[in-house]
């Protein structure tokens with residue numbers, strides 16, 4: 117069984133029974149050939165040991181990292197306690213914008229003194245019952261964020277967006293970011309991937325329309341300055357303090373912006 121596995125993974129093992137040849141006393145092989153065969157056998161055994169634990173295990177991990185659907189929306193859910201510390205009372209009325217918003221809204225609704233709404237920029241066709249319920253109650257809306265959001269100015273104390281701005285070109289960002297700031301009163305939080313963190317699976321490209329574009333932190337900061345969005349220094353400081361205290365290190369870029377005054 118074990119040898120069969122080796123045979124199937126190492127193509128130079130085609131010569132059938134040769135690992136046994138050196139052990140055969142009546143072998144007609146030359147001594148040199150025996151030594152070579154023993155060495156080959158040893159290489160095979162080592163190779164097998166590696167294929168059992170190291171090499172294939174490693175491959176599997178790499179594959180799942182590629183398929184693992186890197187997500188700042190998940191990161192945001194992990195960050196909720198830190199956001200609560202940083203934003204305190206401003207977490208009372210939260211709007212989340214991004215894919216899988218149902219899961220974020222459900223999680224926020226479990227927090228004390230937090231009301232939550234969501235905007236799902238893509239379809240919810242494969243949504244579960246809980247999500248359909250949230251959509252039915254109007255808590256979660258499906259809306260194209262390239263267009264004005266269906267809310268009045270300052271409808272929410274805090275707006276949090278994740279995994280959504282990466283799919284917008286600067287032209288649409290110019291419309292969408294001010295919209296997010298418009299409907300918030302105490303701030304806007306952006307969770308976005310670092311360059312090199314690739315997310316979109318091929319199957320998702322049709323859903324999002326274009327591949328995600330991960331922008332660098334300097335790109336974003338320049339963009340905020342250009343579009344007159346100010347970073348929320350107080351929130352940045354509190355978020356960093358809370359994160360340090362809880363040894364939380366976000367695997368996404370997190371930006372804190374002021375709402376319009």
Ligand SMILES: *[C@@H]1O[C@H](CO)[C@@H](O)[C@H](O)[C@H]1NC(C)=O
Pocket residue numbers: 286287290342343
């Ligand atoms: C976005 O807005 C900024 C500031 O108003 C402007 O400088 C920039 O050219 C705009 N970008 C696009 C692609 O429209």
